[in-house]
Amino acid sequence: MFGYSLSLLVLLFFRPEGQVYSYNLIPFSTILSYLSNEMNGLVSFYNLSANVGLFIPFGLYLLSREGKEPSAIKKFLYPLLSISGIEICQFLFRRxxxxxxxxxxxxxxxxxxxxxxxxxxxxxxxxSGKVKG
Structure with missing residues (x-):
């Protein structure tokens, strides 16, 4: 998981120069623009699927690392705070x-x-070394 996280951070923070940096605080406006065909379909699909797909392993990891089912608060707050931190850092460091x-x-x-x-x-x-199920 450490290697995956490191790779994801490289992907998120080491971007080509000359990109436009902005912010969007209006929920669903970017998602709706992708879904309304305002942009190239391949670009829209890539952005939507990457933003979802790249974070699936973190949900798997959180459940696998706890000895018991984590509370609903942990299942919500851990990823919310981590992802919010990433988003804020991307903006602050212009990445x-x-x-x-x-x-x-x-x-x-x-x-x-x-x-x-x-x-x-x-x-x-x-x-644990055991196959569950």
Whole structure:
């Protein structure tokens, strides 16, 4: 998970120069612009799927690292605070845009990880060395 997180941070913070830095604090405005075909369809698909898909492993990891089911508060606050921190850092260091829709999509990815966790425990061996299920 450390290697995955490091790779994701490189992807998020080491971007080409000359990008436009902005912020969006209006929920769903970027998502709706992607879905309304205002942009290239491939670009829209890539941005939406990457913002969701890249965060699925974090949901899987959070459930696998706890000895018991984490509380609903932990399942919400850990990813919310982490992703918010990433978004703010991207904006402050001018390495991306602060976008509430990225936060929403990333949280959906984490929650998909939670939903997919039972399936992954059937096909993957987690830290305990035992296959669950």
């Amino acid at each position: 991306g845009s602060l976008d509430v829709d990225d936060l929403i999509l990333n949280m959906i990815g984490v929650y998909l990880g939670y939903v997919l966790y039972p399936l992954f425990t059937r096909v993957a061996v987690f830290r």
